[in-house]
Amino acid sequence: MPKQKAPRKQLKSYKLKHINKTIQEGDAVLMRSSEAGKASYVARVEAIETDARGSNAKVRVRWYYRPEESIGGRRQFHGAKEVFLSDHLDFQSADTIEGKCKVHTFSSYTKLDSVGNDDFFCRFEYNSASGAFNPDRVAVFCKCEMPYNPDDLMVQCEECSEWFHPSCIGTTIEEAKKLDHFYCEECSPQEQDLQNSNSTSKHRDAKVNGKRNLEVTKPKNKHTKRPG
Numbered sequence: 001m002p003k004q005k006a007p008r009k010q011l012k013s014y015k016l017k018h019i020n021k022t023i024q025e026g027d028a029v030l031m032r033s034s035e036a037g038k039a040s041y042v043a044r045v046e047a048i049e050t051d052a053r054g055s056n057a058k059v060r061v062r063w064y065y066r067p068e069e070s071i072g073g074r075r076q077f078h079g080a081k082e083v084f085l086s087d088h089l090d091f092q093s094a095d096t097i098e099g100k101c102k103v104h105t106f107s108s109y110t111k112l113d114s115v116g117n118d119d120f121f122c123r124f125e126y127n128s129a130s131g132a133f134n135p136d137r138v139a140v141f142c143k144c145e146m147p148y149n150p151d152d153l154m155v156q157c158e159e160c161s162e163w164f165h166p167s168c169i170g171t172t173i174e175e176a177k178k179l180d181h182f183y184c185e186e187c188s189p190q191e192q193d194l195q196n197s198n199s200t201s202k203h204r205d206a207k208v209n210g211k212r213n214l215e216v217t218k219p220k221n222k223h224t225k226r227p228g
Contacts, residue, residue, distance in 0.1 A: 008049040014057050019099055023048065023059070028103040030118070031061070032096045040098055042066075042083050042120060048094070057094035062086065064103065064122065071131030077147040081109075081119060084126035084133070110150050121150070143168045155179060159187035 013024040023029060023045055030040040043061035050057045064083035067074035083103060101118040109121035125134040138147045141154065141163045148154075154163040155176045162184060166176040169184070176182075 011048040014048045028101050030098045030101050032098050058091050059094050060091050063088045065126055077149045079150050083120050083122050084124045085122050086126045086128045088128045155182050157184040157187055159183055
């Protein structure tokens with residue numbers, strides 16, 4: 001009779017000797033690409049198993065896709081550290097794991113004081129076969145009606161609380177940072193001319209948003225846009 005393979009052991013955690021880190025189910029990890037010079041893949045560990053001797057560890061992973069790897073490609077509103085949680089599952093050798101990383105929710109990512117090399121964020125789930133996103137609609141902002149990109153600076157109107165890209169209101173990022181007050185054209189054209197011409201470099205009351213400070217859980221704008 002042919003020799004039967006010994007069953008593999010299911011584990012909740014496993015120490016990777018080559019990086020001296022312990023991984024657990026649910027961890028986000030960076031996995032080495034088979035193509036030289038290509039960025040590491042991002043994945044979520046769904047399960048860990050070893051052979052009967054506790055070696056030859058394998059991980060069942062759910063891949064995160066970068067925007068450029070999706071059917072629709074990278075769009076203007078996609079952040080530099082944005083990834084999509086896909087339905088693509090795979091078994092990989094644990095030896096291909098290069099380290100652990102952190103995939104934040106969209107809201108928590110916008111509140112980070114600084115972003116490290118191993119920080120990413122996810123706001124969509126992605127169907128790798130159809131290219132569909134969940135959710136399929138997100139809030140949009142500014143006159144250009146684009147979803148929020150957390151890497152872009154925006155300035156807020158003090159009257160309607162809407163957010164605008166500097167280029168969409170005819171100014172530069174440098175000038176926007178100097179604004180004491182800002183009123184959009186729809187709220188008060190005359191007030192906008194007066195206040196915007198009075199901008200100074202102190203900007204202690206300026207409603208200017210950097211890439212980590214916008215609260216996105218309750219967007220003022222009620223429009224929606226289909227991503228992808």
